[in-house]
Amino acid sequence: MTQPAFQTTDFTASFQIHERPIRGRVVRMGEESITPILARHDYPENLARVLGEAVALAALVGSSLKFDGRILVQAEGDGPVRMLVAEYSTSGGVRGYLRFDQEAWANLDRLNKGKPPHMPQLFGRAGRLALILMQDNPNIQPYQGIVPLNKGTLAQCAEDYYAMSEQVPSRIRLSVEPLAGGGWTCGGMMIQRIAGDENRGDTSEDWREAEALFATLTPAELIDPGLPVTDLLFRLFHEQGVRLEESRIVDDRCTCNEDRLLTTLRAMPEESLRDLVEPDGNLAIDCQFCSRHYALPIERVTGPVN
Numbered sequence: 001m002t003q004p005a006f007q008t009t010d011f012t013a014s015f016q017i018h019e020r021p022i023r024g025r026v027v028r029m030g031e032e033s034i035t036p037i038l039a040r041h042d043y044p045e046n047l048a049r050v051l052g053e054a055v056a057l058a059a060l061v062g063s064s065l066k067f068d069g070r071i072l073v074q075a076e077g078d079g080p081v082r083m084l085v086a087e088y089s090t091s092g093g094v095r096g097y098l099r100f101d102q103e104a105w106a107n108l109d110r111l112n113k114g115k116p117p118h119m120p121q122l123f124g125r126a127g128r129l130a131l132i133l134m135q136d137n138p139n140i141q142p143y144q145g146i147v148p149l150n151k152g153t154l155a156q157c158a159e160d161y162y163a164m165s166e167q168v169p170s171r172i173r174l175s176v177e178p179l180a181g182g183g184w185t186c187g188g189m190m191i192q193r194i195a196g197d198e199n200r201g202d203t204s205e206d207w208r209e210a211e212a213l214f215a216t217l218t219p220a221e222l223i224d225p226g227l228p229v230t231d232l233l234f235r236l237f238h239e240q241g242v243r244l245e246e247s248r249i250v251d252d253r254c255t256c257n258e259d260r261l262l263t264t265l266r267a268m269p270e271e272s273l274r275d276l277v278e279p280d281g282n283l284a285i286d287c288q289f290c291s292r293h294y295a296l297p298i299e300r301v302t303g304p305v306n
Contacts, residue, residue, distance in 0.1 A: 008228060009185075011247040012063040015233055018241030021194035021203040022210045026229055027059045028222075029094075029186040029250055034176070036252040037096050038184050040291055044109065045178060046116050047081065047100060052176030053154045054086035055096045056188035059250055060172070061131065061158075062088030069135040070255075075149060076130075077123030080104035087289075093253025095289040119149040119157055129157045131165075155188075162192070169193040171211055175219035187222030189214075213237060254290035261285065261294055265301045273301060 009030040016023055034055060038048045054073045062071040070089040076082060086096035108121055119127060127149035134142045145165030151157045155172040162170035172190040179185055191214050193207040213236050221232055233242045265273060265283065278284050282295040 008225070010250050012059050012250055013229065013247040014064070014245040016243045016245075017191075017210065017237050018243060020206045020210065020240055022191055022206060023194060024189065024191040025060050025063055026189045026233070027056050027063070027187065027250065028229065029056065029059070031183055032249075032251045033094055034186040034252075035183045037094070039182070041097060043098065043100075044105065046109070046114075047098060047105065048178075048184070049116065049176040050081070050122065050154060051084060051086065051096050051098050052184060052186045053174040053188070054084055055088075055094050056174050056176070056186050057154065057158055057172070058086040058088035058096075059094055060188050060190050062090065063248060065090055065133070067135050067137075069133065069137075072130070072132040072134065074130045074132060075119075075123060075127065075154075077125075077127030077149060079120070079122050079124030079127060080108050081122045085289075087255075088250075089253070089255065091253075092249050092251060093255065094250055095252065095254050097288045099288075118152040119154065123149045129154075129161060131158075131161055169207060171214050173214070173217050173219070173222060175222040177219075177223055185223045185225070189217065189222060209240075210237075254287060254292065256287040256290060256292060258294060258296070262296070262301060265296070270302045274298065 009028045010032040012025060012027045014023065014025050034052050037055060038052055043051065054075065058071055058073045061073070065071065068090050070087055073086040075084040081098055081100045084098040086094070088094050108117055112121070128146050129149050130144055130146045132142050132144045145161055147157060147161045147164055149157050151160065155174045158172050159170050162168045170190055170192045172188070174188045176184065176186045191210055193203060195203065217236060221227055230244060233244060273283065276283055277298050282297055283301060285294045285296070286292070
């Protein structure tokens with residue numbers, strides 16, 4: 001197995017099963033990426049897991065993009081979790097947050113006796129998952145694919161997205177766990193079938209074999225610090241052989257800034273903005289992703305009152 005130099009955590013990497021029409025990607029995240037995102041908001045443990053899975057999914061999908069930009073994994077509904085957003089930029093930055101109803105979540109957690117909830121419980125019957133691709137080129141409109149959140153796990157719903165929106169058979173596994181003494185660890189892997197052609201012929205048998213091997217992957221293996229990704233891939237696909245590409249670093253990085261915020265605010269009606277002014281004359285705004293606080297004088301947004 002080819003083993004390029006790469007770090008043990010906070011990275012994404014692609015891999016290819018030797019002479020098989022199967023491609024894949026893997027992600028592992030820890031103290032430089034997923035830990036600050038989850039620790040920043042102090043979510044209940046099972047909700048933190050779901051957000052961590054969404055961030056891992058964004059990194060898995062986003063690391064394959066062939067353009068400069070970002071991908072948003074966005075889930076929303078009318079259940080205890082009203083909104084979840086995870087983002088990966090092609091520069092390697094990740095961020096994420098979720099918004100939930102504390103009373104509704106407490107009721108669900110009691111009903112489940114602390115066990116992880118399934119997606120319809122979290123997002124309600126109307127829950128839906130969107131993957132939104134946004135290029136840095138402002139002349140290119142975002143692409144969005146939407147599927148219902150009607151499966152047990154986020155990974156299963158993401159598989160539906162690829163089957164319905166991309167027509168690419170895919171299998172995805174995600175795992176997130178808290179660490180003793182604080183911090184979080186997160187891992188994910190996906191494989192995808194490459195369609196047959198005149199050279200490849202029918203790829204269905206190779207895909208069924210890869211699926212069967214992938215099904216043996218456990219959540220513990222995805223995040224085991226004592227199991228390097230090279231060894232994990234060898235364990236899964238050693239008979240076929242697998243080539244791991246050079247890794248890309250992933251880190252906690254919010255894209256909010258004052259100039260972007262001013263642009264957004266200036267697009268709002270002035271009357272609405274003045275209703276939000278604090279007694280000190282500032283607009284007080286917190287970034288939902290990184291919790292950074294902005295205090296902007298209203299005159300900077302609207303100009304002085306005539």
